[in-house]
Amino acid sequence: MKNLFLIGFIISLALSFNAKEIRVGLFEKVNIKKVDIFYNIGRFEFYSESETYGIMSNKNDKISFESNNDKVKAYMNGKYLGDQIWFRLDYRSENNSVIISNGKKKRKYKGNIILYSINGELKIVNEINIDKYVEGVIKGEAGYGYSLEYYKVQAVISRTYALHYQKHKQEGFDLCDHTHCQVYDGINYKKTITQAVEATSEEVLVDSSLTYINTLFHSNCGGQTVSTDFVWSKKLECMESIMDTFCLNSSQAKWKKTISKITWIQFLSKKTGKSISVVKSNDLNFNQFQRKEFYEFGNYKVRLVDIRSNFRLKSTYFSVHDIGDKIILIGRGYGHGVGLCQEGGIVMAKTHTYKEVLHHYYKNVSIMPISKVEYYKLF
Numbered sequence: 050m051k052n053l054f055l056i057g058f059i060i061s062l063a064l065s066f067n068a069k070e071i072r073v074g075l076f077e078k079v080n081i082k083k084v085d086i087f088y089n090i091g092r093f094e095f096y097s098e099s100e101t102y103g104i105m106s107n108k109n110d111k112i113s114f115e116s117n118n119d120k121v122k123a124y125m126n127g128k129y130l131g132d133q134i135w136f137r138l139d140y141r142s143e144n145n146s147v148i149i150s151n152g153k154k155k156r157k158y159k160g161n162i163i164l165y166s167i168n169g170e171l172k173i174v175n176e177i178n179i180d181k182y183v184e185g186v187i188k189g190e191a192g193y194g195y196s197l198e199y200y201k202v203q204a205v206i207s208r209t210y211a212l213h214y215q216k217h218k219q220e221g222f223d224l225c226d227h228t229h230c231q232v233y234d235g236i237n238y239k240k241t242i243t244q245a246v247e248a249t250s251e252e253v254l255v256d257s258s259l260t261y262i263n264t265l266f267h268s269n270c271g272g273q274t275v276s277t278d279f280v281w282s283k284k285l286e287c288m289e290s291i292m293d294t295f296c297l298n299s300s301q302a303k304w305k306k307t308i309s310k311i312t313w314i315q316f317l318s319k320k321t322g323k324s325i326s327v328v329k330s331n332d333l334n335f336n337q338f339q340r341k342e343f344y345e346f347g348n349y350k351v352r353l354v355d356i357r358s359n360f361r362l363k364s365t366y367f368s369v370h371d372i373g374d375k376i377i378l379i380g381r382g383y384g385h386g387v388g389l390c391q392e393g394g395i396v397m398a399k400t401h402t403y404k405e406v407l408h409h410y411y412k413n414v415s416i417m418p419i420s421k422v423e424y425y426k427l428f
Contacts, residue, residue, distance in 0.1 A: 091145025189232030200245030267384025296393035
């Protein structure tokens with residue numbers, strides 16, 4: 050019966066969608082059994098599915114939670130409160146915050162905190178206004194030290210991605226807090242990031258069907274972004290390949306790698322199903338002045354993404370030079386090359402508006418407020 054209660058609770062979380070709020074699974078990179086929540090600022094109402102425990106408002110207040118199969122044990126200031134299907138801490142004011150520690154890391158969070166357990170793994174969920182979430186994402190994904198205009202670019206991208214990529218619904222939250230979704234580091238204290246998020250509040254990127262687009266980005270495109278079908282399988286109209294000169298003088302614009310010729314030939318033999326002697330008989334040199342999908346030698350070809358994955362290359366944008374017993378790869382860019390080139394965007398944002406940057410990298414899209422998008426979807 051308790052499993053049915055837990056399943057019902059998770060389903061209720063998944064169904065209660067609000068585009069202006071996001072539920073983020075915290076510390077999802079590791080399996081959590083225990084967590085401590087400390088008072089930081091303001092007042093929080095503390096309750097479970099069957100009891101109310103009062104207000105967390107004292108600077109010395111500490112609540113500890115432990116997983117217990119599909120229930121959670123709670124201790125407030127050392128006193129055992131019992132085990133329940135779920136517990137919540139609801140803020141009284143938007144500026145209220147708590148400190149959460151998993152024993153290794155401590156972070157500060159605004160918003161509500163929800164705790165429950167699935168198969169003995171403690172789930173800590175931060176239910177927060179999407180703009181406050183975006184601030185924490187920019188802090189985690191981009192870091193400090195960039196211009197206001199670039200932070201606006203990152204704000205729109207992060208907000209859109211949060212609404213597009215919600216693949217943790219079955220676990221009771223929308224996104225996790227690490228690279229599987231977006232890195233989210235809790236409260237941001239950088240004024241420029243807050244200003245950027247407020248200036249673009251509610252703004253998202255949608256395609257012609259009013260669908261939140263997958264706002265993919267990478268470090269450096271090397272001078273040309275790549276179409277999605279060159280990297281994955283499906284072609285997205287909003288991710289066209291474009292020429293980009295803004296990133297050419299940035300740190301990740303060029304790279305070089307040396308591979309032994311026999312290793313290269315063995316790999317090509319395996320991928321094509323041809324013998325080593327057949328591979329050897331072909332000219333292995335290859336030029337990529339513009340982005341291609343395949344490395345071609347003789348009558349054979351291998352997807353560049355497969356080469357990148359096997360040899361752990363910085364990008365698929367490289368030329369191949371056969372020199373003696375070595376294969377020299379001369380490459381450009383860093384990352385999958387789809388969507389926003391971050392280093393290019395940083396440079397472009399110095400002389401262009403954030404909307405110009407977004408329309409440069411994402412094609413056939415509109416910048417719209419979330420409320421308008423959700424309203425139009427009703428019809």
